[in-house]
Amino acid sequence: MNFQRLQSLWSLAGRPSCPPLLVMASRMQMATLTCLSLLLLWSQMPGAQGQKFQFGPCQAKGVVPQKLWEAFWAVKDTMQAQDNITSVRLLRQEVLQNVSAAESCYLVHTLLEFYLKTxxxxxxxxxxxVRTLKSFSTLANNFVLIMSQLQPSQENEMFAIRDSAHRRFLLFRRAFKQLDMEAALTKALGEVDVLLTWMQKFYKF
Structure with a gap:
């Protein structure tokens, strides 16, 4: 992509309009790289610096929760109406309740990675x-932006914290895998509001 094309993308609505992340393999890496570069550039603009997620020692700037909520609300009714297994919850209290600040960096990184890759x-x-590609692309793009800025510590003294966060994630993944794949995907997407509500606790102005 040449510089003039980059400038053209940058000028749209004050924020880059990125191609969907989830495309066929032959073009996915280049599209994702271009999108992420534009989003990271945008996050460094004046006005974006005062808004950030602070997950313990990790932070992610340039993300507007309202955009995430709007994208979810656009698909909420469709996703939750398709969820016929009301007795199961993936993001239950054991996963998200009483998460320490130190744990939060590891946990959110792992959860966002699972949502993106699975x-x-x-x-x-x-x-x-179902014509919801734009909304899901908005969620995916922002999840990539957040995850790319988080750098969980790998120091030995942080092992207990990493282990605790990993156990929480395994509870989520185990519940996901116990369901039929189609049902599990539907339920996970229908619970994005639970994830966003938890993440917003770590949002700083």
């Missing part, structure tokens, strides 16, 4: 069918 990736074809 949930959004496997649900991509359905988003085209």
């Amino acid at each position: 949930v959004f990736k496997n649900y991509h074809n359905r988003t085209v069918e």
Whole structure:
């Protein structure tokens, strides 16, 4: 992509309009790289610096929770109406309740990575069918932006904290894998509001 094309993308609505992340493999890496570069540039603009997620020692700037909520609300009714297994919850209290600040960095990084690599990736074809691709792309793009800025510590003294956060994530993943894949994807997407509500506790102005 040449510089003039980059400038053209940058000028749209004050924030880059990125191609969907979840595309066929031959173009996915380049599209994702371009999108992420533009989003990271945008996050460094004046006005974006005062808004950030602070997950313990980790932080992510340039993300507006309202945009995430708007994207979810656009698909909420569709996703939750398709969830017929009301007795199961993936993001239950044992996963998200009383998470320490130190744990939060590891946990959110792992959850967002799972949503990107498993949930959004496997649900991509359905988003085209039900015409919700734009909303899911907005969520995915912002999840990438947040995750790319988080740098969980790998120091030995942080092992107990990493282990605690990992155990929480395993509870979520175990519940996900106990369901049929289609049902699990639907439920995970229908619970994005639970994830966003928890994440917003760590949002600083």
